[in-house]
Amino acid sequence: MNRRLFIQQASLFTMTLASAKILSACTSNSDNKSTTSTTNSSTAAIKEINFGVLSTESQANQKPIWEPFAAAMSQEIGIPIKPFYVTQYAAVIEAMRFGKVQVAWLGGKPYIQAAKVADAEAFAQVVSEDGTKGYYSHLIANKDNSITAKAIAAGGDKYVIENASKLTFAFNDPSSTSGFLVPSYYIFAKNGIDPKKAFKRLIFAGNHEACALAVANKQIDVATISNEVLSRLESTNPTARQKLEVIWQSPLIPSDPIAYRRDLPADIKKKFQNFFYNYKDAKILAPMKVSGFVEAEDKNWHTIRELEIGKKIEETKNQDNLSEQEKKQKIAELNQQLKEIQ
Structure with a gap:
């Protein structure tokens, strides 16, 4: 794909979360011991690490997926890793900013913001089940909705643009890459459409799962969702999934980054790198719809900045x-x- 085509922006929203204590770790070595001793002292100084989990689904659905992964992480790192569940994308960024979250699995757009304001540094990238380092944004409609067949025939994005004044529409979250940023650019900005003015009713549902349920329950005509969450619905809510039809697919989006705070001790960073670069337990990774992780750096998400x-x-x-x-x-x-x- 031509990288220049993959350009966009979404307005940045004010984010709120109560301030939390900033993580501090004592890595000094008063009696000039070996590097091994320094590593041990860093690990001992940090009693627990919060791992930020984005709110693509309800916490009830997230726990069975994330807790086994966090347990495996804890064993490798040698420090208890606690999943930090949030209800909004902005919350994990602010938690990272104030040191309440030290490591996080972020979306592309939230990472760009976290790199600006929360001292976040990407070190790994998700590899999907099919081996690709990317995913897609979709527009979905209810299979029983009279608009669905028309939208597929006309091209989902074109149909939505031409009939916006008759439709109800749901974005995911203003900080979501696939749930807001990508469809905002490709469907609306490129066609000179302001979605806030175009639709009969426009809402922000809060997360991907909420978008799916709003469409499945016929509360909203069209909504955004990622292909990954759509796939997970097959096991978490198959009844809802059977009611949904994809009417538009975006170009490939760079897959999610894993990022830690830059002030995390170097030896702890190395432990996280070793864990993510080598973790291959398919039984635990399968519910996440990923096959593993690869090394990455900040520039991998320049595409999102361009967008x-x-x-x-x-x-x-x-x-x-x-x-x-x-x-x-x-x-x-x-x-x-x-x-x-x-």
Whole structure:
């Protein structure tokens, strides 16, 4: 895929979470002992690590998936690893920012924000069941909804654009990559459509599962979801899954990053790297719909940064309150930002 086509932005939302104590770890060695002793002292100083889990589904569905994985992590790292479940994407970012979460499995867009404000550093990337390092955003509709067959015939994105004023629509979360950022750019920004004004009713359902259930229960006509969550519904809620039809698929999105705070002790970082790069237990990974993890670095998610900037460019072009000169100046600044991350 042409990397330049994969460009977008979503507006950043104010995030709130009560401040938590910042993690501190004593790695000093007063009697000048060996590196092994330093490693042991770092491990001993940290009593517990919170591992941030994004809210793609309800906590009830997440626990059976994440707790065995956290137990395996705890055994390898030598420190108890506690899953930190959140109800909004912003919450895990703020928890990481204030040191309440030290390591997290993030989506692409939340990671970009966490790298800015929460001192997050990506070190691993998810590999899907089929071996790819990517996933997709979908639009879904209820199979029994009269619009579904028409949407498939016309092209789901085109149908939604042309009939928006008659439709109810649900995004996932404003910080979601597949549930907001990607469809916002490819379906709306590129076509000069403001979804806040276009639909009969627009909501943010909160997570992927909530979007799926809203469509399955005929509360919403069309909603966003990732292919990964759609696949997991086959086991977590097969009744709902059978009611859903995909009417649009996005280009490939870079798969999720695993990130830790930069101030985590170096020896603990190394332990996390060793765990993720070598973990292959299919029984535990299968419910996550992944086959493993590979080494990664921050630049792997430049595509998401490009998407954010691209969306700003498209939105600027359609801003009626700006003069042509103001538009040119703003677009030039955004294009410069694009050049700096390429």
